[in-house]
Amino acid sequence: xxxxxxxxxxxxxxxxxxxxxxxxxxxxxxxxxxxxxxxxxxxxxxxxxxxxxxxxxxxxxxxxxxxxxxxxxxxxxxxxxxxxxxxxxxxxxxxxxxxxxxxxxxxxxxxxxxxxxxxxxxxxxxxxxxxxxxxxxxxxxxxxxxxxxxxxxxxxxxxxxxxxxxxxxxxxxxxxxxxxxxxxxxxxxxxxxxxxxxxxxxxxxxxxxxxxxxxxxxxxxxxxxxxxxxxxxxxxxxxxxxxxxxxxxxxxxxxxxxxxxxxxxxxxxxxxxxxxxxxxxxxxxxxxxxxxxxxxxxxxxxxxxxxx
Amino acid sequence: xxxxxxxxxxxxxxxxxxxxxxxxxxxxxxxxxxxxxxxxxxxxxxxxxxxxxxxxxxxxxxxxxxxxxxxxxxxxxxxxxxxxxxxxxxxxxxxxxxxxxxxxxxxxxxxxxxxxxxxxxxxxxxxxxxxxxxxxxxxxxxxxxxxxxxxxxxxxxxxxxxxxxxxxxxxxxxxxxxxxxxxxxxxxxxxxxxxxxxxxxxxxxxxxxxxxxxxxxxxxxxxx
Numbered sequence: 001x002x003x004x005x006x007x008x009x010x011x012x013x014x015x016x017x018x019x020x021x022x023x024x025x026x027x028x029x030x031x032x033x034x035x036x037x038x039x040x041x042x043x044x045x046x047x048x049x050x051x052x053x054x055x056x057x058x059x060x061x062x063x064x065x066x067x068x069x070x071x072x073x074x075x076x077x078x079x080x081x082x083x084x085x086x087x088x089x090x091x092x093x094x095x096x097x098x099x100x101x102x103x104x105x106x107x108x109x110x111x112x113x114x115x116x117x118x119x120x121x122x123x124x125x126x127x128x129x130x131x132x133x134x135x136x137x138x139x140x141x142x143x144x145x146x147x148x149x150x151x152x153x154x155x156x157x158x159x160x161x162x163x164x165x166x167x168x169x170x171x172x173x174x175x176x177x178x179x180x181x182x183x184x185x186x187x188x189x190x191x192x193x194x195x196x197x198x199x200x201x202x203x204x205x206x207x208x209x210x211x212x213x214x215x216x217x218x219x220x221x222x223x224x225x226x227x228x229x230x231x232x233x234x235x236x237x238x239x240x241x242x243x244x245x246x247x248x249x250x251x252x253x254x255x256x257x258x259x260x261x262x263x264x265x266x267x268x269x270x271x272x273x274x275x276x277x278x279x280x281x282x283x284x285x286x287x288x289x290x291x292x293x294x295x296x297x298x299x300x301x302x303x304x305x306x307x308x
Numbered sequence: 309x310x311x312x313x314x315x316x317x318x319x320x321x322x323x324x325x326x327x328x329x330x331x332x333x334x335x336x337x338x339x340x341x342x343x344x345x346x347x348x349x350x351x352x353x354x355x356x357x358x359x360x361x362x363x364x365x366x367x368x369x370x371x372x373x374x375x376x377x378x379x380x381x382x383x384x385x386x387x388x389x390x391x392x393x394x395x396x397x398x399x400x401x402x403x404x405x406x407x408x409x410x411x412x413x414x415x416x417x418x419x420x421x422x423x424x425x426x427x428x429x430x431x432x433x434x435x436x437x438x439x440x441x442x443x444x445x446x447x448x449x450x451x452x453x454x455x456x457x458x459x460x461x462x463x464x465x466x467x468x469x470x471x472x473x474x475x476x477x478x479x480x481x482x483x484x485x486x487x488x489x490x491x492x493x494x495x496x497x498x499x500x501x502x503x504x505x506x507x508x509x510x511x512x513x514x515x516x517x518x519x520x521x522x523x524x525x526x527x528x529x530x531x532x
Contacts, residue, residue, distance in 0.1 A: 003414055014402050199398075200400060202398070203398055203399075203400060203411075204411075204415055205383075205384075205387070206358075206387065206392055206398070207387065207388075207411065207412040207415055207416070207459065207463075208384045208385070208386075208387035208388035208412075208415060208416050208463070209384060209415035209416070210381070210384045211380070211381075213415055
C-alpha cells in the first residue's frame with residue numbers, strides 16, 4: 001500500500017474519536033447545506049411548474065377564414081420563443097368554459113349565441129416564459145389583421161419574474177453562506193487534527209521529511225473524511241426527506257429528492273472541502289513554524305536576490 | 309564537519325542574546341561535550357546545527373550546509389545527513405520500536421525492500437534486537453533512548469547531535485547510552501552531546517566546550 005495512504009488510514013485509526021468527530025462535523029455541515037439544496041431544488045421545480053402555465057392567447061375575429069388562420073399559425077410556429085401552437089374554436093372554448101367554470105355552468109347552458117371567440121394559444125419555450133418575452137410575442141401577434149386582442153396574464157407573469165429573481169438571489173446568497181459556514185467549520189475541525197498531531201509533524205521534520213511528504217497523509221485523510229461526511233450527509237438528507245414525505249407534510253406538492261448527479265455533487269463538495277481544508281490547515285501549520293524559525297522557501301530566496 | 313564563526317543568536321522575544329560571538333570547529337570523528345548550566349545556550353547551539361533556528365549573525369556550517377542561507381526546502385536534505393536525539397526521546401507512542409526506526413527511512417523515500425534489514429541492523433547495533441516489536445511504553449527510559457538513537461543512526465548520518473540524552477536516565481542507563489555513543493563515534497560518526505552531567509564529562513576525558521550565559525568560555529581543545 002502506498003505509504004501516504006497507509007499513514008492516512010493509520011491516523012484514522014490512531015485518533016479514532018477525533019476522526020469520528022471530524023466526519024460527524026463535516027456530515028452535519030454538509031447536511032445543512034444539502035437540506036438547503038433540497039429546498040432550492042424543489043422551489044425551482046415548483047417555479048418551473050408555475051411557469052409552464054405562461055401562455056399567450058390571441059383572440060381571433062369571428063368569421064376569419066380558416067385558411068388565413070392556418071397560414072398564420074404556420075408562421076407563428078417558427079417564432080423562436082414558441083414551443084407549441086393550438087387553435088381553439090368557438091365550440092371548444094365554450095365546452096372548456098362549461099367544464100372549468102362550474103359556477104357559470106347554468107349561464108352557459110341557456111345561451112343562444114356563443115359569446116366566446118375562437119383563439120390561438122401559444123405555449124412558450126422554458127427559457128422564454130418571462131414577462132418580456134411574452135410581451136414581445138404578444139406585440140407580434142397583434143400585427144395579424146385577424147387578431148382582435150392578445151392576453152398573457154401580464155400581471156402574474158411579471159410577479160412570477162420577480163419571484164424567480166428573489167428566489168435566485170436568496171438561493172445564491174444563502175447557498176454561499178451555508179457553503180462558507182461549512183468550510184469554516186470543516187477548516188477548524190481539520191486544524192484541531194493538525195494541532196493534535198503537531199508532535200508527530202515535528203518528529204517527521206526532524207528526521208528529514210519534506211513538507212509535501214508531511215502534507216500527503218493529511219490531504220488523503222481530509223479527502224476520506226470529506227467523502228464519508230458527504231455520504232452521511234446524503235443519507236441524513238434522504239432520511240429527513242423520507243420522513244417529511246411520509247408525514248404527508250409534502251401536501252401533495254410532488255416533492256423531489258436529489259438525482260444521482262446532484263448527490264454526487266454533494267459528495268464531491270465534501271471531498272473538496274476535506275482536501276482543501278487539510279491543505280490550508282497543514283500548510284498554515286508548517287508555514288507558521290517556519291516563519292517563527294525565520295526559514296524561507298527556495299523561491300523566496302530567488303525573488304530576494306533578483307535585481308530590482 | 310561543523311564550524312561556527314562569530315555566531316550570535318538573539319530571539320525576538322528575549323532581552324539578552326542567547327548566544328554571543330561563538331566560534332569553534334569540530335572535525336571528522338570528533339566527540340565533543342557541550343556543557344553549561346540550564347539556559348546557558350547549549351540547546352540553542354544544537355538547534356542552530358540542525359537548522360531549527362537561524363543565526364542572527366555569523367556563519368554556521370554543518371556537513372557542508374550554510375545554515376544561515378538554508379531555505380525551507382533544503383532543511384530536509386540537511387536533516388537526512390544528521391541524527392538528533394533528545395532528553396524526552398520523542399518517539400511515536402503508537403508505533404513499535406522497529407516502526408519508529410523504519411519511519412525515519414520511510415519519510416526519506418528509502419526503498420521499501422531495504423527497510424526491514426536496515427532497521428534490524430541498527431536495532432542490533434543499539435542492543436535492542438529482541439525488543440523490536442515492543443511499544444515505547446513497554447520499554448525502560450534507557451531502552452527508549454536507544455530506540456531514539458537507532459532512529460537517528462538508521463540513515464548513516466556523519467553527525468549525531470544529542471541534547472541531554474541521559475537527562476532522564478538513571479546512572480546505569482546513562483553509562484549504557486554513553487558507551488553506545490562512544491561506540492558510534494569510534495565507527496567514525498561525529499558526536500556532539502549537550503549535558504550538565506559534569507561527572508560524566510570528567511570521567512570521559514573527551515573534548516569539552518563550556519557555554520556560560522551564551523558565551524563560549526572554555527574549549528578543552530584550545531587549552532590543551
